[in-house]
Amino acid sequence: MCSVEQKLDLLVIAAHPDDAEIAMGGTILATIASGARVGIVDLTRGELSSRGTPELRAEETARATEMLGVHWRSCLGFADGSVRDDDPSREALVEVMRQTRPRVVLAPWKDDLHPDHAGAGLLAYRSLYLGGVRLYPSGTGSHLQHRASALGYYMCHTPFEPGVIVDVSEYWNRKMEVVNCYRSQFYDPSHQGVPTKISQPGFMAAVEGRARELGTRAGVELGEAIVWQDPPAVANPVDLVVGKGLSSNREEDTMGGDR
Numbered sequence: 001m002c003s004v005e006q007k008l009d010l011l012v013i014a015a016h017p018d019d020a021e022i023a024m025g026g027t028i029l030a031t032i033a034s035g036a037r038v039g040i041v042d043l044t045r046g047e048l049s050s051r052g053t054p055e056l057r058a059e060e061t062a063r064a065t066e067m068l069g070v071h072w073r074s075c076l077g078f079a080d081g082s083v084r085d086d087d088p089s090r091e092a093l094v095e096v097m098r099q100t101r102p103r104v105v106l107a108p109w110k111d112d113l114h115p116d117h118a119g120a121g122l123l124a125y126r127s128l129y130l131g132g133v134r135l136y137p138s139g140t141g142s143h144l145q146h147r148a149s150a151l152g153y154y155m156c157h158t159p160f161e162p163g164v165i166v167d168v169s170e171y172w173n174r175k176m177e178v179v180n181c182y183r184s185q186f187y188d189p190s191h192q193g194v195p196t197k198i199s200q201p202g203f204m205a206a207v208e209g210r211a212r213e214l215g216t217r218a219g220v221e222l223g224e225a226i227v228w229q230d231p232p233a234v235a236n237p238v239d240l241v242v243g244k245g246l247s248s249n250r251e252e253d254t255m256g257g258d259r
C-alpha cells in the first residue's frame with residue numbers, strides 16, 4: 001500500500017480522510033471494477049476534526065481503505081485547516097504525481113465552501129501542471145516529469161454544473177458501507193459529540209438524495225458528478241455513455257413524442 005510499483009490510472013486527491021469516500025466512493029469502486037489502478041492521497045490527517053481522535057480516525061481510514069480495495073494510499077500530513085496552494089505543498093504533491101503517474105486526477109471542487117477543499121482543488125490544478133515542467137523541483141528529484149491527461153473536480157459541499165455523471169448505482173451499497181467506516185464523524189444517537197455539518201441526522205439521506213438527483217439527470221439510478229478543468233479527449237462519444245435512453249416498441253408511442 002505504501003510503495004508504488006506500477007503507475008496509477010486514477011489518483012484521487014482529498015483534503016481530509018473521508019472526503020474521497022463520501023464524494024467519489026462509487027466512482028472509485030466502479031473504476032477499480034473496470035480493472036484500473038486507483039490511488040488516494042489525503043493531504044491532512046483531519047486532526048482538527050471536532051469528532052473522533054486522530055488515532056481513531058486513522059483506524060477508520062485503514063478500514064475504509066481496505067474495503068475500497070484501492071491500490072495505493074498515502075497521507076501528506078499537511079496542517080488541517082490550512083490546506084493552501086503554496087510552494088512546499090506544490091512540491092510535495094508534484095512528487096506524488098510524478099511517483100504515481102496517474103492518467104486522470106480528481107480533486108475537490110475549487111470553489112467549495114470548505115477552505116481546505118477549495119485549497120486542495122487549486123493546489124491540484126497548479127501541481128498537475130508543474131509536474132510536467134521538467135525542471136520544477138520535487139522530493140528527491142528521482143522521478144521524471146509527468147502531467148496527467150485530465151483533471152476533474154468532485155462535489156463536496158458546494159454544487160456545480162456537472163461535466164459528466166458517473167453511474168454508481170451498482171456500487172452504492174458498498175460505498176455506503178465504506179463511508180460508514182468513518183463512524184466517529186457521523187450521527188450517532190448514543191454519542192452526542194460536537195455537532196458538525198456531516199454529523200447531522202439527515203446527512204446520509206442528503207448524500208443519497210444528491211446521488212439520486214444526479215443519477216436521474218443522466219437516466220441512471222445513482223450518480224456522482226465530475227466537472228473537468230479542460231475537456232478531456234474521448235475515443236468516441238458512444239462508449240462514453242452507459243444509459244440506453246428511452247425507447248418504446250409501441251408505434252403510437254413513437255408518434256406522440258414526449259409527454
Ligand SMILES: [Zn+2]
Nearest residue numbers: 015016019117
Ligand atoms: Zn473534507
